[in-house]
Amino acid sequence: MSELKDALADIEAIRRRMAAGTVFKGFGPLALGATALVALATATIQNVFPPGTPLAFFVAWIVAAVLCAALIAAETVVRTGRTHGGLADAMLHQAIQHFLPAGVAGGVFAAVIGRFSPDSAWLIPGLWQVLVGLGVFAAAPSLPKGAVLGAAWYFVCGFGVMMMMAARPGELSPWGMALPFAIGQTILALVVRRAAENGYDEI
Template sequence: MQDLDKALADIVAIRTQIARDTAFRGLGSATLAATGVIALATAAGQALWLGDLATRPGLFFGLWIAAALVASALVGFETLRRTRQLHSGLADAMVLSAIEVFLPSAGAGACLGLVIARFAPDSLWLLPGLWQVLVGLGLFASARILPRAVQGVGAWYLLAGLMVIAIAAETRTLSPWTMGLPFVIGQMTLALIVQRTGGADADR
C-alpha cells in the first residue's frame, strides 16, 4: 500500500513539474483585448459622468473593482475552456500553475487597497500606480509559462505605475485616465503578443 501511495505521489509530482515547464496557452487574445475595452469604457464613463472623483473615492474604486471582476471572470472562463481544449490531461495542473503565478500580486493588491482605505485614506491616490506596479510584477513572474515578450508588457506596467504615482503626487487626486490608459495599452499589447504566439481564439 505504501508503494502505491508513493507511486501516486510521484505521478502527481511529475504532472505538476511538467505543467510548470510547459508553455501556457490558456489565454485568448480576443478576451485579453476585451479587458482593455472594459478599462477604456470604465475610464471614459467616469470622465464623462462622475465629475470630481476626488470627493468620491469609494465610487471611483468601486467601479474599477467591478470592472476588474468582470474582466477576471471573462479571462477565467476563457482560460478554463482553452486549457481543457489545448492542454487536455494537464489542464487542471496548468490552471493551478497559472494561479500560483498571479495570485500573490492579486492578493497583495487587494490587501493594499484594504489597508490604505482603512488606515490611510488620504493616500488612496497612490493605489492606481501601486496596482499597475503589481500587475507588472505578476507578468514578470509569469515569464516561465508565458511568451518571453510578455516581460515587455510587465516593464510597461511597472514604468506606467511609477509614472502615475509621480504625476498624481502633484495634486494627490484620482484620475480615471491615469488608472485606465495604462491598462488599455498594456492589455491591448498583451493581446497582440498572445495572438502572435499562438493564442488566437479560433478553435484548434
C-alpha cells in the same frame, strides 16, 4: 495502499515538473482585448459621471477588475482544457500561483489604505499597475517571450502614474487607471495572438 499513494504522489510530481517547463496556452487574445475595452469604458463613464468620493472611484474599478478577471478566467479554463489535455489542472494551478499573490496584495493594500490612510488613496492606481507587472513577470517563464514587454509596460507605468498622482494627490484620474491598463492588455493580447500564429496554439 501506501505504495499506491507513493505512485500517485510521484505521478503528481512529474505532472508539476512537466507543467513548469511548458508554455501556458490558456490565455487568449479575445478576453485580453476585451479587458482593455472594459478599462476604457469604465474611464469614459467616470469622466461623464465623475465619482463623488475616492470610495466610489475605486468601487467602480474593483467591479471592472472582477469583470475582467471573470472574462479571462472563463476563456482560460476552456482553452487550457483544450490545449493542455491531461496537464490542464496542473497548468491552471501554476497560473493561479503566479498571479494570486499580486492580486491579493493589491486588494489588501487598497483595504489598508482605505481604512487607515484614505488621504493616500492616490497611491493605489500606480501600485496596482506595478503589481500587475510583477504578476506577469512572475509568470513570464511560462508565457510567450513577448509577454515581458507587457510586464515592463505595467511596471514602468505604475511608477509613472504614482509620480503623476503625487503632483496632484487630491485628484484621482480615470485615465491614469484606464490607459496603462488598456495598452498593457492590448500588448499582451497581441503577443498571445502572434504566438498563436507561430504555432503557440491550435486554433
